Amino acid sequence: MAAVSSAKIGQKINEWYQNIKRLNVTDAEILRSEIRRDLDVMEEDEQAVLYFQLMEFRHEQMLEYMDLGARKMNKAEYLRSVEGQ
Template sequence: MASIPSPVVAIKINDWYKHIKRFNVKEAHMLREEVRKDIDVMEEDEQAVLYFQLMEFRHHLMTDYVQPSKEPLEKSDYLKAVEG
C-alpha cells in the first residue's frame, strides 16, 4: 500500500480543526476517524503527528464542552489523573 503524503493529511487535520472550532460534532467525528486511518499509512512526518495529537486534545475538549459528564470531578481526583 502506498503511503499518503503528509501535506494531504495536514490539510484534512486543518479541516477537522475548522469543524472543532464551529462545534460541528458530527463532521468533526467523521473527519477524526478519517484522519486516524490516514495517519497510519502516512509518510513519516513528526510535525504532522504532533498536529494530529493537538487536534485530538482539542477534539476531546470540544466533546467535553458539548457533553459534560453528569458527575462533577473533584479537584483531588483531577489532580490524581493529571499527575499520574
C-alpha cells in the same frame, strides 16, 4: 497501499479543526476517523503527528464542553476558553 503524504494529512487536520471551532461534532468525528486511518499509512512526519495530537486534545475539549447534560452550550464562551480570547 501507497503512503499518504503528510501535506494531505495536514489539510485534513485543518478541515477537522474548522469543524471543531464550529462545534460541528458529526463532521469532526468523521474527519477524525479518516485521519486516524490515514496516519497508519502516512509517510513519516513528526510534525504532522504532533499536529494530530494537538487536534485530538482540542476535539476532546469540544466533546467535554458539548456534554449537553452538564449545561447549555454557549459557543462564544467555548471559543474564548479554547482560543484564550
